[in-house]
Amino acid sequence: MGKLLCDSATNSITEKLPQPLVTWRDPSTTIVDSVPSTSWDEVPGLEDQQRRNLSKLYDNGILWTHPQDRSVSPVVLQLIHGGNVNSDGNCLFSALEKLTHCGGARDLRSRAVKKFEQDLGLAENVQKQRVESVIKNLYSPDLDSGWGVHIVQEIKLLAKKSDRQIIDDAILYYANRGIIREIAAETIYKECCIAVDDGPSWAKYMSISGSPDHDEYDIITLQYTKDGLLTINENRDGRAAAFGDDIAIECLANEFKREIYVVQAHGSDADNCIFFLPHRPRGEITGLPLFLFMKGTGWCSAGADHYEPLIAHSSSVLSPEKVAFVL
Template sequence: MGKLLCDSTTVAESFQGSSPIVPWKDPKSAPLEAIKAVDLVNQTSISAVNDSWDDVIGLEEQQRRHLQRFQSKGVLWKPPEDEHSSTLRSVVFRLSHGGEVSADGNCLFTASQKAMCGEIDARDLRKRTVSRFLEDLGSATFQERESIDDAIRHMYSPDLRNGWGVHVVQEVKLLASKGDRVALDSAIDELVHLGMQREMAAESIYKERCTPVNDGPSWAKYMLISGSPDDEHDIITLQYTEEGLLSVDENREGHAAAFGDDIAIECLATEFKREIYVVQAHGSDAMVDEENCVFFLPHRPRSQILEPPIFLFMKGTGWCGAGADHYEPLIAQPCSLASPEKVAIVL
């Protein structure tokens, strides 16, 4: 699963200015100067991709129509105009669905692995993401670190006095060392024996003894968690409504993994020196009109761009979590272009 901020620029602005959302648009004609720059490549057979948009479950008809155009007409990507990307050429990509990935909390990294058609293991991608974050955090200014910490607190340790106009349920994430589990259980049991309700006792002990995810170092520990026995920490999730504590997910089996977020995506982009476009498809109950039910959310690396972009897909039918909470791969096939009218969108 994945998680996006309601204000998607918050995290990006912590390191640098973020690109604006690119809404879907089917122009009558793309800019001629952009078309002339297209690096024509012999089109790879679309049949190499098994999953057409007709086969993807959970899509509404309006979403499917737009996505089919991205596959049939293609999207034009133009590299940024700077000295570092001068060797890159504009390319038209046909975007096809890359297949389902497991919704085990690791989907950002599994989907990225498939989208890059690489041999890097999804867990290695997670580790490289965190390493990149820590390296960049070490060179950040005091003001930048404050902004990063604020964004992390917003996502994982929210102020429960606010935010209820947007969220019905808010979550607080805590990190429990695997070696502390016995001591934590003992402390909870003591409070229960004194007459405290189990969930209230668990909330009290976890908040007192576990590490909140509220700054850069704690985010790094959190994002390393893949739901594996090799993890150093378990994720504890406290859920709240406006009335108070709703539930305590103690994750006793240790299978919960840290969902990829905007920070992780930008770290991946920086690590591989490639833009990552999240193509979001929102359903009719997400309160969007048909023209804007599919849009491109770009995440740019905090350094030069040396490779073509990566495309990921998020689909959803509700407003919670910005309309979607699961990443899937998109296969971007470079193709030749016969006329400007065949471009579905210019990025």
């Protein structure tokens, strides 16, 4: 993670990557003008200093250098907000669909999951274990640790839609015998549902778009504090979608053979900093990066889980020496 701006500061991040030969698409052939743009003054929920800092992404531009092929000339990119997308849990895929025109958010979900399954199937055991450890920490965390960062931790479970009535009947059976309903529900959900703690369960989870008609599973969320169970979101209407995570972004970076940067803007709670969080494909890079915008609230982005598209225009007018950021 690189902190690239605190007010007027500019830093450079470089990273050594493998050097495969790539088929490069010239920036002048990259079409982004079909995506309607929005002035930062029109984007809600931003402080004045955030707007000024974000405006520099367009006014001064950012400098991007191909991380694999140094024969490709550096490119100055101007970034501008690409408009809102629905806050329905599909925002990552909706935002990328607006930038890539790849057939819809649900299709991008499917492509991310398919790419994940393909890559995991080819991975060495050590790499598989590393990926599945990340999944477990995200969705089935150890409730005996981790409280120094978050005051609330969540466990995600998957209930098969066709089993919901059986699960409800089991919960009611124990509740009618004097067991507190939340305790009965916690026990039954853990016994009858799939924990999201490995590759296959992540694929099932990330396939969920919040569609009662298309999804095979419903997401059940158990929330805990240090004192124990806080609440259960039983998702009765089946409309909860799996929020796109860093694993999904990396899968789509591999799918598109392009870097995907999450641009996270913080306000006065965090010194008005902007971060560029890179997700690089493991193989060749054949085009300019894609950019997503996330408003940060505090250092953990609490309450900021919403992606919006950022449009990147290549510029031959802006000076590479005077850009706001160097990636």
